[in-house]
Amino acid sequence: MVREEAKQAPEDSQQPNKAETSQNVDNLFSPRFKSVAAMAGWDEEALIIASLVVEDTPDRQQSKQKKRSDSIFNTPPCTSSRRKRRAQRTPLNLDEEQEVPKEESEKKSMEQRIVVEDEKNPKANEPALHCMDKLREELSCAICLDICFEPSTTPCGHSFCKKCLRSAADKCGKRCPKCRQLIGNGRSCTVNTVLWNTIQLLFPKEVETRKAVAANALNSKEAFECQSPQSGTRSTRTTRTRTRTRAENQALAARPQREDLSRLVNTDTNMTRRRGDPNQDNNAESARLQRDNDLSRLVRTGRRRGTPSQDEDAALALRLQREEFMEAFRGSSGHEGNEQTRIPLALARANLRAMASRAINRGRAV
């Protein structure tokens, strides 16, 4: 035992040294070193052997330490078996293995700390919540039992909502509802500014809801106004898509709904075949319908979120753009006729230009 303790003392002093060596080993195997080694013509085996040599060269303290750490993990090996193992594995791995428990224990302690903190947090929140409840109780009006709205303080020191106090004085006599002391009329109508500000700071939500209730009619009006511009954008959006679809109806007529280019390539031959089909018009129509549905869905999703997000617009634009290109591509591949290739290409160009200008407009609007 005494000898072990004696060993431990120098080991402790050796601790930083060890970290350094492990770092050195790590450095040995840095990618740059590897590349340099590769340039020098050293293979990995040579590297491992070299690092083994490097690792073994330091004094015996290191091996002692390793022995100790091994004994900690209940694997008391004889030196020879250890050597064998080390020879089998890469020294880097060995070192890592020894580093890992440390890191693990560190992680564990960190986790424990986190867990403790997590446990503490609700406990820490509880008093705060309790405090808020007490404050709410303390700052609520005894008449309406709500948070005091524009509190007015009586000469006897009790505070009520201005409105509540006024109606109490009107209907129940000029006495304080709390202590029945006589209260003057004039005082009861002044708002206790400090208290009111405090309440507004502490309970902004409650104050807001009460304000909203107080100005209910006005609020509803505002809500209506808030909604109307949204519906306005909605309608412009739909008209936009509508004009777009109308303008491109011709180009879209024979275009199926497709998602990506790979699928396009795969189905291209089919499509060219289908073009000659008698039920081509049906297919095209359904495809167009599907596409329109898709568009409207896109528009709807934008509407559901309330504000049209730029990402959605970008996605829509990208998609439309892709379709334009697809159309152009297919037009050129499907039909050898020059005029026919020119028309979709020109259309695509025009559409792209229009889309770009729309996007710019949108960006300005947003």
Place this chain on the structure above:
Amino acid sequence: MIGGGRSSSSSSTATAAGGTWVSTTSVSASGKRIQREMSELNADPPPHCSAAPKGDNLFHWVATIIGPPGTPYQGGIFFLDITFPSDYPFQPPKVVFKTRIYHCNVDAAGNLSLDILKDSWSPALTISKVLTAIRSIFSNPDPYSPLTSGVARLYLADKAKHDEIASEWTVRFAK
């Protein structure tokens, strides 16, 4: 027990929607206050008391008070009807005993003479406080402002006899 835990926000929405779930009233200031009292009663009821709206109507409640131990009313369950006026916190609620009780401050019809339910009403009082006050007159009747003078006289003259009759009534009507 309708909408026991409703918050102020939901009640405000109910106001905006024209009182969808409270059939008889739009949730006015008094309705709001009654709702608050209800949730407070649910959260922290006074000892041996309970109170809740009878049905859909927030302004009609039923309450029970269990006779406090050490009184002739011990163990009895006394039902009360509470009616809130439309300008409630500024006018006292009407409280009537539905269970017969031998008490100098309660008449045969169940009417109750309690100063805080009449002239001494304050808008800062709540049903919880009213019930506590009623429970306190069980242990300390006020024979000097009686509704049934015979009972008050007996109480002053022969308390043992009064208590005997009171406990008899309790067994007969309140159990």
